[in-house]
Amino acid sequence: MKRTVLKFGGTSVANMERIEHVADIVSQRVKDDGGGFAVVVSAMSGETNKLVGYADEAAGGKLVGDQFDDEYDVVVASGEQVTSGLLALALRKRGFKARSWLGWQLAMRTDEAHGKARILGFEGDEFCDSVDSGEIAVIAGFQGVSGEGRIATLGRGGSDTSAVAAAAALNAEVCDIYTDVDGVYTTDPRIVPKARRMEKISYEEMLELASLGAKVLQTRCVELGMNHNVPIRVRTSFTKDGDEFPGTLVCNEEEIVEKQVVSGIAYSRDEAKFTLLGLPDNPGVAAELFQKLSDAGVNVDMIVQANSRTHGEQNMVFTTADRDAELARQTLENEQERLGFDKLEVNRNVAKVSVVGVGMRSHTGVATLMFKALSEKSINIEVISTSEIKISVLIDDAYTELAVRTLHTAYGLDTE
Amino acid sequence: MKRTVLKFGGTSVANMERIEHVADIVSQRVKDDGGGFAVVVSAMSGETNKLVGYADEAAGGKLVGDQFDDEYDVVVASGEQVTSGLLALALRKRGFKARSWLGWQLAMRTDEAHGKARILGFEGDEFCDSVDSGEIAVIAGFQGVSGEGRIATLGRGGSDTSAVAAAAALNAEVCDIYTDVDGVYTTDPRIVPKARRMEKISYEEMLELASLGAKVLQTRCVELGMNHNVPIRVRTSFTKDGDEFPGTLVCNEEEIVEKQVVSGIAYSRDEAKFTLLGLPDNPGVAAELFQKLSDAGVNVDMIVQANSRTHGEQNMVFTTADRDAELARQTLENEQERLGFDKLEVNRNVAKVSVVGVGMRSHTGVATLMFKALSEKSINIEVISTSEIKISVLIDDAYTELAVRTLHTAYGLDTE
Structure with missing residues (x-):
C-alpha cells in the first residue's frame, strides 16, 4: 500500500482558518490517493514562544540545558498536542476517519537530552496498522518520550524530524514538508531575483546548503531522511492547487538524472x-x-x-x-x-x-x-x-x- | 509517613503571578511538614474555555457526547499539562525537588466516556515512591488515560476528583482543595450575611448541599472521598497565611463531635x-x-x-x-x-x-x-x-x- 507523510509547520496552522485550509489540502490528497496518510503538525505559530515565555518566567530565567528542561518540555509540547487534536476534529468534520497521536502514544522513543532530544526509535506497530486501516494519523510533531517516560522535545524545527521519522517507520513513498516557501532555490531569491527553484536536490547537497544558512530544512531531518532513504519534498501550503507548485524533492543522488555541476x-x-x-x-x-x-x-x-x-x-x-x-x-x-x-x-x-x-x-x-x-x-x-x-x-x-x-x-x- | 494532597483551581493559577503565589503556599507547607506532598492543578482560568472554543470551531459546533469527544480531550487536557509543568518549574526555582505527572504517566485509568470520564483505578506505585522520596508531585488534574490509551478528561470540576483519587492512592491524611471561597457556609452568604463557615461537615451532608446548588465541591469528588475515607478540606488560596483561614473539613460523620441538627x-x-x-x-x-x-x-x-x-x-x-x-x-x-x-x-x-x-x-x-x-x-x-x-x-x-x-x-x- 502506498503511504505518504505530510507535515505542516507553525505558519501553516497559525489559526483556525489556516487549520481548516490544511484540512482541505489533506482531504484532497486522501481523496486522490485513497488512504495511507499520516500528517505531522507543529504548534500554532506564536504558541511555542508564548509557552517558552511562561516556562522561562516560572523557572526564573532561560535555563535550557540544565535540570529544568524536562518540565520545559512538558509545557512546550502542549502546543503541538492542541494542533493535532484540532486537525483531527477538522478532518472528522469532513467525513474522514482521523485521530491524533502524541509522542508517548506512538511511541517515539528519544534520549534524555530534553529540549534537543534525538529520536532513538519508533515502536509504531499500532500506528502503522491505524494508517493502513485508512484512518488519517495526525501526529503531534516536535515531541517524543524519553526512556524515563517523560515528554522530550526535539528542539526547534523538530517537527520536520518527526515527519521523516514517521515516514521511515511507515516506509512511506514520500514525506511532504509543507511550509511557507515553495521549494529550495539555487540561492536566496531576495539577493538574486534570477534564482531558480530546484526540482530535485540530493541529501548531501541539502545538508551543505542547510548548514550554510539556507534555512529550509533542519539538518537532522535531512540526515534522518538520508539514513532511511526517505524522499523529502519541500512545498508550500499557501495555495490550494498543489500541482502548480510541485516544490523541491530532496532524494538520493542516483535519482537525479540531469545533474548540475553546481546546484546552489x-x-x-x-x-x-x-x-x-x-x-x-x-x-x-x-x-x-x-x-x-x-x-x-x-x-x-x-x-x-x-x-x-x-x-x-x-x-x-x-x-x-x-x-x-x-x-x-x-x-x-x-x-x-x-x-x-x-x-x-x-x-x-x-x-x-x-x-x-x-x-x-x-x-x-x-x-x-x-x-x-x-x-x-x-x-x-x-x-x-x-x-x-x-x-x-x-x-x-x-x-x-x-x-x-x-x-x-x-x-x-x-x-x- | 504523613502524606498530603493539595489542589489549586483555575483562578488560583490564573497567571504567572498566581502560580508563583501557589508555589509559595506549597513551599511553606512542605517546609512545615518536611515532605510527602502531591499538588493537583487545574488549567489557568480562561484557558479551558479558549481550548473548548477552538475545538468547537474545528468540529463545526458543539459536539460533546459523540465520536468527536476523544479529540476534544486531547485539545482541552493540554491546559492542565501546561500548569503542571510551570508549577514544577516554579518549585524547582525555590530549591525543591518537583516533577509534573500527566494522566497517562500516573496512570489514572478511566472509562471511555470522553469529556466526562470516571476514574476506574490508579496504578500509582511509581508516583507514590516519588512522593515518599521527598519529590513534590505536581499532577495535571482533570485528566486520565482510557483503556484504549487515549487522554480522557473527567468533565468540569474534575480536578477536584483527580485530587481525591490521588489522596486515596497515597492514603493521604487530608486533601486540601484550595479555591476562591474560604470554606463551606451554612447557606449562601450573598443572601444571608449572617451565614457561618462550617468547621466540619459530613460527606453525606456535603453531597446533599452540592446537589442542591452549593457549588463548592463536585458531587463525584465528595463521593470518592466518602468511599475511600479521604478527609477533604475546602480552603482559600487567596491569602498567604493559611492558618487564619482554616476552611471547612468534609469528613466522616463520626469525626464531628458537636453535631448540628441542621447543618445548612x-x-x-x-x-x-x-x-x-x-x-x-x-x-x-x-x-x-x-x-x-x-x-x-x-x-x-x-x-x-x-x-x-x-x-x-x-x-x-x-x-x-x-x-x-x-x-x-x-x-x-x-x-x-x-x-x-x-x-x-x-x-x-x-x-x-x-x-x-x-x-x-x-x-x-x-x-x-x-x-x-x-x-x-x-x-x-x-x-x-x-x-x-x-x-x-x-x-x-x-x-x-x-x-x-x-x-x-x-x-x-x-x-x-
Missing part, C-alpha cells in the same frame, strides 16, 4: 575571522588552542594554518560564528600567555560564500571558475575551505551580494 | 413544577410517564402523587430543572393522548429550599419547625420531599431569599 550558492554573514600571529610551531599547540575554544562553547568552522618555518613560528587563521566572536576573543586573550602567540587580530566584517554540488566529484575546474569569477569583480578571497561537494570562501562582507550574484551567473544557474 | 440551608432557582390533571389511575401509568421523560433526556426531581379514588383518576405533580421545562412540556404534549391525562399545568416561577443535617436522623420535629417558620412568613409550600438527612420544599420563587433567611435563623445557624 549559499552564504552566511554570521562569520568572524581570527588571526593568531606568531604562534609557536610546536606539536600539540593547535590541539590545545581549539580545545580551549571548544571548552568555552565556541564552534570553529574554517581553519587555515600557514607555517613560516624559518622563524619556528606560524600564523593560524580560523573562523567562528560572529555571535561567538566576543566569547572566542576573551577565551584567547585569557590564554595568550599559555598559548604563546604574539598577537590576535579579529575581523568581524566577513562573510562566507559557498558553491555546492555533487557534480564537483566528477568535474574539474569548478574551483578555478569560482576564483576567476570573483577576481574579475575584484573580490579578494581571505580564506578558502573545500569539501568533496562544496567550496567555501571568506570575503569582505560588503561584497556578499555581488559575490553570490556573480557566482550564480558564472555557474549557469540564472533563469532565462 | 440550600436553595435552587432552576426549578419548574408540572401538574398533570386527570391522569388515569392505572398501574404502570406513572412508569410510562417518567420513562417518556427519561427517554427525552429530562431529569425528574421531586414527585408527588395525589389520588382521588372516587373518580378513578389522579393528579401527578413533579419537578424538573427549569432549563429542561420546554423539552418536558413538549414531550408530555406529544404523548397526551397515549398517557390519557386531561390537562397539563407548568409553573416555572418556583424555587426549591432545603434544610440538610445528619442530626435529623436522631431528632424529631425538624420538619415541623420548617413548616411553622415558613407559615409564619405566609410562604406557601407547594411540594414537599424528604430524605434521611434532608427536607426540601417547593415555593413561589419570589420568596426564596425570605425563606432561606427565615430558616437560617429558625435553626439557630446565624452568627451572633
